[in-house]
Structure formats: C-alpha cells, structure tokens
Amino acid sequence: MATLDTDAPLRPWIASYPDGIVWDVQIDTRPVHEQVLAACARNPSAVALDFLGHTTSFGDLAKKIIAFAGALQHQFGVKKGSRVALMLPNTPFYPIAYYGVLRAGGTVVNCNPLYTVHELSHITANAGADVMITLDLQQIYEKAEKLVEAGHVKSLVVCHFPDALPLVKKVLFSLAKRKDLARLSASPIADRVAHFSAMIARNETPDAVVIDPHNDIAVQQYTGGTTGVPKGALLSHANIAANMSQIDKWGCGLFYPPSKVVAVLPFFHIFAMTVCMNVPLCNGTQVVMLPRFELKALLNIFARTRANVLPAVPTLLNAIARADSVDTAQLASLEVAISGGAALSDEIRADFGKKSKAILAEGYGLTEASPVVCCAALRVPSKPMSIGLPLPGTDIRFVDIDTGKPVGIGENGELQVKGPQVMSGYYGNEEASRDAFMDGWLRTGDVGHMDEDGYVFLVDRIKDLIICSGFNVYPRVIEEALMAHEAVEETNVIGVPDEYRGEAPVAFVKLKAGHTIGEEALKKYLSERLNKIEMPKQIIFKDALPKTLIGKLSKKELREEYAQTRAKK
Template sequence: MAQTSPGDRRQWESSYPDGIEWSTPLDTRPVHVRLIESCARTPSATALDFLGYKMSYRSLGRQVENLAASLQQQFGVKKGTRVALLLPNTPFYPVAYFAVLMAGGTVVNCNPLYTVPELEHIVGDAGAELLITIDLKQVFPKAEALLEHGTVKSAIVCEFATALPLVKRLMFSAFRRDDLADVDAATTADKLTKLSTLMGQNNKPAPVEIDPLEDIAVQQYTGGTTGTPKGAMLSHANISANMSQLELWGDGLFAPSAKVVAVLPFFHIFAMTVCMNLPLITGCQVIMLPRFELAPFAKLLRRTRPNILPAVPTLIAAIARAKGIGADELQSIEVAISGGAPLSHEVRDEYAKKSSTLLAEGYGLTEASPVVCCAALRNPSKPMSIGLPIPGTDVRFADIDSGEIVEPGADGELQVRGPQVMSGYFGDEEATGETLKDGWLRTGDVGHMDEDGYVFLVDRIKDLIICSGFNVYPRTIEEALAEHEAVEEVTVIGVPDSYRGEAPVAYVKVREGHSPKESELKSYLSDKLNKVEMPREIIFKEELPKTLIGKLSKKELRAEHAEMRDRTREQA
C-alpha cells in the first residue's frame, strides 16, 4: 500500500515497544515553564555537574530567574528580542538559555569554533542586540570583534573560573590565567557587563505571556545547498514537543535518577535537545565537559558513572579506539544515542567489541527541533536503521523526480510532518516555501521505509557534508581556495571517514606557472575556515570534470574516490 497519507497506514506503530503509543498527547508548554517546574519538583537534586562543581535544581531555577530579570530591566530584552549565545559547555549555558526564554527573548545559538565572518553573518542576520559570552581567550576575542564591528550593541561576559569547584578555581587562578582574556582592558569594555555583577541582584522577572505555537524560542542557523546559513525558527511548542516525544520514547530512561553526559556542545541542535533540554525538564543530572578530550572524558566516566551517553559517530569511534577507555569506564552506560551523522558498520563493530551498551542511532535535522526517528532506547532495533518515527511524527518518501509518494521499500526523499517541525526560515519566504510543502518538511535525504516501519537512509540530495555532526558546505571551502593565486579551478566533495562520518576533499586545478604544495594551501586556509571545514586532503589534477555546459561536476570525482578506496581495501 502506498503512503498516500499518514492516516491510511502508519506501519511503524506496530513495531513500537510495548507501552509506547504514537498518539499520546504531548506537552507543548513554554520551555522555561517546564524547567522551573522541574526545579520545584526536586530542588535539592543535582542539576548540573561541571568538572566536580555541582549546581542544584533550586540554584539553577534561582539563577535563571535572576538573569531573566536583569535581561529585562538592564538590557531591554522582551518578546522577540534575539540574544546570541557564544559559549562552550559550562553551567552558564543552560542558565543563559533558559533566562533568555523566560525574559521573552529568542536564543540564537552560536558555534565558538566559527570564524568572525561566519559569526557576523549569523548574529547580523538574526538582528541580535545582545551577546552572552565567556572570558576564555579562545572565545572572547571573537565576541570583542562583533562588538567592535557593531554587529551587536552589548555583551554579558561569564567568568570561567567562577564555574569551577573551589580547589580547581584556586589552581586555575594560579596556573592557568593565561587562558583568560583581560576583559577589563578590552577596547569595548564600556559595552561589557560581567555576569557576576548581575547575579547578585536577586530580582524577579516580569511575567511574559508566551504563545507556544507562535512565539519563537530558538533561531537555529543551518544551511542548504548554497552554503548560506538560514535561521530555522523553532517555536516553544516545536522544542517542547520534541522533548515530550523523546521522553515518551525513552520509556522511563530519562528519569530523575538518570545521569546524562553532555560532552556534545549545547549550541548544536542535537545536544541542545538531548543533552540539555530533555534531561533538565525531567529532573536528570547533566554532567558537562567544555570540550572532548580523551583523558578528562575517561575520568568523568569513572567519577560520575553516567547511564546515558548522547554522541556523534566521531565520539563513538574515539571511545571504541581509545586505550584509556574500557569496559570498566563504560559499565554504567545503559544506552549510547548516536546522532548528527550516519553511523558506519565499522564504528558499530568496533564499539561492540568494547561495550555491550545498547547503541541506538537516531536521525533529525535542525528544522525538526531536531529528532524525527530513533531506534528503541530499551531494546535493539534493526541493524543500520535510523529507527522508527517517534510519537506524533509522520514520515513518507516521495519520488525524487515526480514527487509521487512511493511504496514501502522504494527509495525516495524523506519528508516529515509533526509538532516539532519549524515554522519557517527567518526572513526567507522563498526557502521556506521550497522546504515546507503542504505541511511537510522536505529533508533532502534519500532513503526508504520497510514494511515494519523502520527507516533507512541511503544518500543525500544536497551536496552538504556532515562532518562530526556539523554541516560543512563545499561552496565555503571552494570560495576560500579559489582566492589563492595558484588555484585556477576547485571543487569539493564529501567522502566517507571512519572517524568523522564524512570529510571534505578538495580537487584543485593549478594555474600555469604555479606549483603549490598541499601543506601550503592548507596553511592558507587556516584563518579562513574553521577546523571542521578544513579539507582532509587536497588532490591536484590537470583537469577537473565538467558537464556539457561547462559546470564543474562532482559525480565523476565521487566515483573516482570510491574506486580508489576500493583498491586500497583490496591491497590491504
């Protein structure tokens, strides 16, 4: 039977684990309201653990309310005000995130690894007036540049050392002060306010009436085939619904006694929902690291004994191959949830040799807040499937050429409908119309559904490369390389990478009279691209393949690279 409409047949319902119903009503109330309720239910429980510093739910709720009041009273944040967050994983992130929502504002998550031009586009496009950042040297200079260029009017600076336990704070002050920026000496000091001065005021925010269906909680930037980031507008209802869907799907996994590892960055949509929002509204403990490093991560596992590990394939691969992480470190983990990029056979097998942990793969995208499908979190699913559509979510597959809905088993473009799907792209009606058709979100991903409702992905329509869970756009790399005087033509493809899921590879035709080395071009790109965008390799060719109308073609290069990989495997 063709998937002519979701009501005709939701074959995935029959494959749901016992006790989970597709049609269960979902809580779509404002995100911060649910957080404050959680704080009231278990005030003395630990909400956040950061390098041994612990914050209770009572303290979390008070800090959120305090900052929300300051945002309203001192910075004029009201309904619709965009506030950009430029922070690593620290207790400051959830405090700032929920405070912005409580004040009525809209969060604009920013990746601290982005270059200043990338941040200027996102923050400028969103129209953010205020930035919340941190005094670490790796981050603060970018915030200062945004202020100097007039991209934002003012910034709140969180002081990293204040988030550490007392002993670590003293050691950091004594031996690691070089890691901190001198905020007081900044050229934009008159536009800066330290968070510590705001948190001591103990004010209460004015209540803001939120329409969950209409008011935007998060403007999350993503991109398309052009590589230009677009702001996906996610309402309170979108995000709240996705939290409810995942809580149902977990079937009690996200209980107040649970401990969730948050090594994935909160600015990423997957981590925002699975590592921060969901566990905090259900009363779990969120255990954070500011970045992934093997030794601190292994120490965290031994110290805290968490039971839920959200991860991207890169992290799963690192765990599987790490000599310092074994069965003892992983024994407390009940389930590892992999998302953000496809999980390869190789990584699955390597992880299984080290741990009997249930490894569940999920699928989502920014425009769906993000989770659409997920393997069962209590029992194994079909191998290599991204699982089943989660409660309240409809999916279908449409023929790429005709748009007709295809039969189960036939490949087509995955399309999604559900309460977690965005309202549209900020200021881009054309892109919104292309992506949202009759209430269905066109994902650009190609795959199929089997007779039991399990979803399998096989390819992507777009040229988008997903590297370590982050979107990498070939055009960004191509344009940066094309500026080099020795480069005549360039094209970039994504290739399978056992560690990062995918990696960019650049093919270059050199101008006559030049003979650059690969290391020279990579050095040239170092301040133009972030680390995730840096090509894994740069291959020089006398000619690059073109279509009949002279457009550079990627198809032949993908085939050539695949053939090269096959030969390498045979030789090995």
C-alpha cells in the same frame, strides 16, 4: 497539551513500537523554561549540573535563571521577540543563560564559539541580536569584542570562566592560566560589557511574560551552512517542547532520575540542546558536562559519576571503540548510547559493542525538526543499520526525487516529515521557507526508504548523490564497503567531474595506526562488494580527514581540495 491530528496516512511503524509506547499520545507543548522551573521546584536539593566536579542544585539553578531573566529585562530591555545570542561552550552558564533568555521573553540565537568572526557576523547581523552572552576566555572573548566593534552586537554579558570550576581548580586556573583570560577593563568596548555574576547578584524579579507557545519563537537556530549561507530556522516554544515530549515518551523513563546524562556534545548544537540539556533537566535529571571531547576526561566522568546515558556522534563513538586504553570496565555504567548527527557505520557499531554492553541506538533528525524525527528503540535492540522508527506524533513519507510522488515500501525516495516539532520556516527568507516544504511536508534532502515493518533506512543526502553515466551512486554505500576493511579507520566519498561518466566517485581514506594498504589492493577488495559504476575513480590516502565543528566528517573541504588540485594540473 497539543492534540495530534489522527486523520492518518498508513503508519506501518506503529505495529513495531516497543511495548509501552503509543503513537497518538498527547504531546506536551508547555514552554521549556516553565517546565525546567517546575522541575527545580519539585526537588530543589537534587544536583542539576555537574561541571568537572562543580555541582549546581536545581534550587540554585532556578534562582539564577530567574535573577538573570530579571536583569536581562531591566538592564537590557529584553522582551518578547528580542534576539539574544549565546556564544558559550558547555558550562553551567549556558543553561542559566538559555532559560533566562526564554523566561525574559527573548529568543535564543546559538553561536558556535569555534566559528570565525565572519561566520558569527552573518548570524548576529541576520538575527538582529543586540546582546551576546559569552566567556572571558581570551580566544572566545576577542571574537565577541570584534562583533561589538563592527556593530553587529551592541552589548556583551561576560561570564567569568573560573567561577564555573570547583574551588581547587578555580584557584589553580587563576594562578596558572590567568593569561588565558581577557582583561575586560582594558577592552576597547569595556563600557558595553556587563558581568554575568553582577547581573545574578542584583537578584531582580522578572516581569511576567505571556508566551503563545505555537507562535512565539524560542530558538532561532542557524543551520550549518555547509552548502551555502546559514539560515535561521524558527523554532517555536511548542516545537521545542513537542520534541522534548516525543523523546521523553520514546525513552520509557530513561531520562528520569537516577539516570545521569553526559553532555560532551555542545549545547549550542540542536541535538545536544534538546537531548543532553532540555529533556533531562525538565525531568529533574542530572546533566554531567564536559567543555569539549577528550577521551580521558570522558572516561573520568564515567568513573566519578557512574553516568548511564551518552548522546554522541559517530566520530566520538569511533574514538572510544578504537582506543586501546578503553576497556569494558571503564564503560560499565553506560546503559544507552544515542548516535546522531551523521550516519553510523556497521563497523563502528560492532567495534563499540566490543567495548560496551550498552544499547547503541541510532537516531535521525535535522535542525528544522527541533531536531529528532526517528530513533531506534532505547530500551530494547532494534534493526541493524536502521535509524529506527518515527517518534510518536511524527509522520513521514518518501517521494520520488524527480516526480515528487510517494514511492512504495522498500523504494528509495526523499524523506519528508510532518509533526509538531517541525519549524514554521526560516527567518527573513520566504523563498527558502517555501522551498523547505512540499505540500505541507518538510523536505529533509535525505534519500532512503521504509521497510514493511516501518523501519527507516537512509542511503544518502540528495546533494551528495553522484550521477554516474545516468545511474545514481550513493557515497554512503561506498563508504560502508571501505569501512569493512580492517585497515580503514575513516573514509569520506565525494563526486567529481568526469569527462566520460559525467561524475565519478573519489574516496578519501585514513588508515588505522600500524596498517598499510595501497590503492590497487583496496580497489581489488572493493571489487567484491561494489559494482563497476560504484567503484571509486581514485582512492586518496590522508593522515586526517576534515570534520565539522561537532565532529561530522565533512565533504565540503574535500571538494574544495580536489578542485584546487585538479585546477593545478
């Protein structure tokens, strides 16, 4: 257990904590793999994982974690400090591999299977990951194969996808979709491929590994890279465990049986890794997985399992809210939806509320904080449009963007964080590590303020701030105004060069099906909600807006598109 530093700055949020939650509670920093194996031992017959109806008990999960850890040590020489890359969608293989790597003493390096080979090459080469664990689905395997051929990875451990399916689906997949599987025996790197199932079957007992939770790295998590080359955030065993403990305390029992947590967000993303996998499994709670988001499949999960907790991103909640096919009966089992990853608009919140009586709690975090920093209450209503309150054991402050001096209540500044969940730095990048902190506080790059009750409100990202004629313009303010129009389904605002004002906002808009409105009519609507400085220079209508691989609206592609269009003129 870690003892928190209570030499406190002012913490107005403590008075607003829901009943039963204490800020200076002891934080559990036991390594996550020890916690999950303990949970398996407490109730081995309970269901741990549900994947499309194929279930894995906690007892079976423990056996496979231990066997896989032993094989990693004895076949591949994995030891403390070894980097092992995971390139897996949500399947039972992921938690077995993740906890197995940690039990063997290794460090997990998460890789998004949808990344390009170029992006994966940077991550695996930078991390020095000798071993990669992946699937034999051709579209994923061929990327792993290229990484080995290029010398970025030495060996592959390959999981046979049909083994994750229920018996009937396994047979049908083998018959109807066999062409989707890679022919490993014909692979040019066949001699460097090990089979996951064979490694488990060896049933080897792993050697003991003594973990120093505060100094040994559990996960080297690469940031998204939307503003440059991805950096590997070094998250210790204590960082990961501390954030689990903080979320557990904040949940007031939400993440314990008989709850069931839906994992439609990918485990390779830090939000899902912590909230959808680590927290529930370490509490003996069932995790119901989907390999990707499909609305019909998600609704089937609620009907079949009566799951009650849904961590989500706003685009997923928006898809549910806007679907004519979804009614309240289909979401009747849902008690709590937790939105993270991007700002949740008031319109999405209101539309979702028409489809579900669940508490919709917005949270906030970043990779460098393992990731959760703030969250709205999960058992009772919270202040609208707020990202909630700092979690137990977490300190925050807001500082002036230009001077770095703390600002007062209600004044906008950069959000900065201290707490046991905060990383030590970035792997092999001392300059970026120094820049990430100010006087020991983690810089988030997000601008916002705290009210007198300690509730936190975000305005925008510093990097997205638009300087118009010397005035600060926040894209999120314009986006909120646009989203209030009945015809607008999605919107994203960027800053573009402007000869007169220096910069000016440009809005990209996707309209709802069956709705039409012109640029001038939409600007007239905005004129009642925005000042002249905030008014978009141009509104561009599109059939679809670009998104990141976890479903966040992305400004990067829009900036590139606008620059290319401007260059042609």
